[in-house]
């Protein structure tokens with residue numbers, strides 16, 4: 001776990017002072033609201049439907065138990081006893097007071113946390129793989145680069161007022177768990193003996209994003225040595241800052257620039273700028289140094305693992321056999337199957353704690369009691385650390401396999417062991433109309449209704465991997481475009497409607513879903529889901545996941561099924 | 576316009592000095608640039624105006640006397656005109672870069688390019704919608720003079736530069752702080 005040095009600490013402390021002064025000027029009226037707005041956004045402070053909302057950064061998803069306890073404390077003292085983990089490794093508090101935000105930031109600074117650049121038109125919190133450092137399929141631990149780039153991007157002066165927000169994701173594993181291609185810049189790390197003498201290099205993808213115009217990023221540069229990332233990324237951002245469109249909010253993202261120029265021309269312009277930066281008289285001064293690397297990387301060495309035998313699932317089950325009753329056995333087996341992942345080190349496993357209980361809380365919500373309990377679990381079972389996933393769950397990365405049963409029992413008391421990871425009810429959802437002032441429709445009741453309809457875990461396990469993502473408006477915070485099934489809230493004549501997309505996917509075969517047709521009323525959605533799922537069940541060949549069946553058959557059979565009862569409800573043309 | 580500007584030389588301290596430069600928008604064209612005999616004695620002209628007049632002997636003479644500088648609009652592509660800028664460097668005492676609205680950060684990159692790429696050593700002045708909370712960024716990318724929007728409180732503005740004692744990336748003014 002990264003530890004702040006005095007530079008990092010001084011910076012966040014001074015940032016609190018700066019923001020306190022800005023809030024004071026806002027409150028005494030010397031700073032107008034429209035001029036305060038970008039300043040507060042660069043500190044993660046939104047003004048939402050009911051109240052101010054504060055978004056706190058969890059850089060590359062890594063948290064200590066101590067930090068989590070502070071988040072619980074903040075939830076209790078300054079909010080309503082819970083927080084919402086987002087898809088971008090942040091946590092949001094929905095009910096804060098403007099006057100208190102500087103105090104909250106000061107609390108955060110005490111545990112090496114902040115809300116810097118979690119919003120606004122600047123480089124946002126950098127996200128990465130929640131299984132970084134432990135995933136069995138990892139070839140480079142991305143965290144030192146994440147941390148170096150976190151520092152580089154923090155309060156970067158040239159890029160404080162970009163045309164739009166700017167999101168980086170960094171991946172270093174075979175499987176992409178970061179949705180790399182849906183980011184303004186995706187950095188794919190690699191270590192190849194044939195490239196750069198086997199030193200760490202990066203492939204750079206640019207121009208991905210969701211929103212109104214979903215686009216997957218394009219590869220614009222291969223094999224960038226890690227040391228020169230600051231100058232390369234400066235060049236890239238400089239081109240975007242100068243030429244990104246500012247006349248139209250919807251056309252201001254880098255994806256539009258890359259598309260308008262074409263990826264080759266965009267890459268050429270970046271290259272031109274980079275050559276200048278790189279060859280300028282101060283050549284090399286921007287480069288990350290080996291000393292900086294070493295200072296940072298030493299915080300990401302392996303914890304003190306014991307030498308343990310690797311246990312197979314069968315061994316784990318038989319080990320648990322005598323200690324579980326019949327019902328528990330099924331639940332535990334399912335949990336091992338869905339919530340426990342392979343680890344790099346024999347005898348250990350990463351464990352996903354589900355924040356998607358069926359039908360009760362919003363996906364990604366955790367109460368302060370849960371947060372405190374999870375902090376205890378992290379201390380007891382996982383070296384005091386945990387991770388936040390893109391799918392809005394939490395991970396204990398280093399659990400001894402022999403302790404899995406004990407952990408399962410303990411986490412069960414806090415409703416954290418639902419074995420639905422990667423299944424239909426592991427829904428990604430934005431807060432939608434219940435909280436968000438931009439929403440066209442609610443997301444949370446839709447998620448709840450679907451979870452209630454598909455409450456049978458046997459059935460869900462039989463269905464296997466399916467992603468379902470819900471956004472309350474076209475901004476796509478719920479990533480509906482890359483859900484195998486996507487639900488998008490739309491507004492028609494002041495009424496809430498829902499449009500379905502199919503065939504989206506994240507991961508190595510990322511793709512953007514297709515709209516199937518006219519939108520539905522909220523109360524139709526569970527039936528529509530049932531029709532789509534039934535079509536899959538009827539048509540699948542053995543062991544074929546949903547997305548493959550969809551890719552084989554195309555949209556038509558699903559579409560026909562979705563509209564078969566229809567004609568009376570759904571309205572007009574697709575929006 | 577503001578009667579005072581903040582002048583913050585690269586190796587000095589920020590302080591308030593009298594504003595000697597009038598920013599001219601190039602619009603009232605018939606009579607050419609404003610009457611320098613009366614009013615202000617020095618004028619920043621728009622770069623697009625300079626491009627079409629700088630062969631004019633009268634303009635050159637005034638520029639040589641230190642009465643004319645230029646300012647870049649946020650959407651001027653300064654790399655496209657690098658030859659004219661290289662030439663202009665020997666005439667201009669001051670270059671301005673304009674913020675049409677405070678949240679438009681293009682002029683940050685303009686200033687960075689003027690310092691990095693054109694190696695301009697003279698003054699770069701932030702003009703237009705310049706507010707207190709832009710000063711820190713501006714100072715780091717290459718601005719050393721700021722004409723704030725007239726409603727801004729200059730005392731509060733002057734205090735901004737002391738807010739941070741560390742930075743985590745290199746810029747025109749400072750190298751990033753490192754432990755090693």
Ligand code: HEM
Pocket residue numbers: 046048053084085086087088092164167182183184208209210211212253429430431435436437438474475476477478479
């Ligand atoms: C209520 C508070 C929120 C507000 C006001 C908000 C606002 C927005 C806006 C305006 C966009 C559109 C950006 C664009 O198209 O360029 C956006 C995109 C996004 N937001 Fe949110 N959001 C909120 C909460 C969330 C939450 C809770 C999550 C995660 C669950 C989230 C994750 C995202 C993601 C992943 C995108 C897509 C970015 C892309 O285009 O690549 N946001 N948000």
Ligand code: SF4
Pocket residue numbers: 430431432433436437438439440471472473474475476477478
């Ligand atoms: S998708 Fe729309 S409704 Fe949902 S959080 Fe984002 S902006 Fe709000």
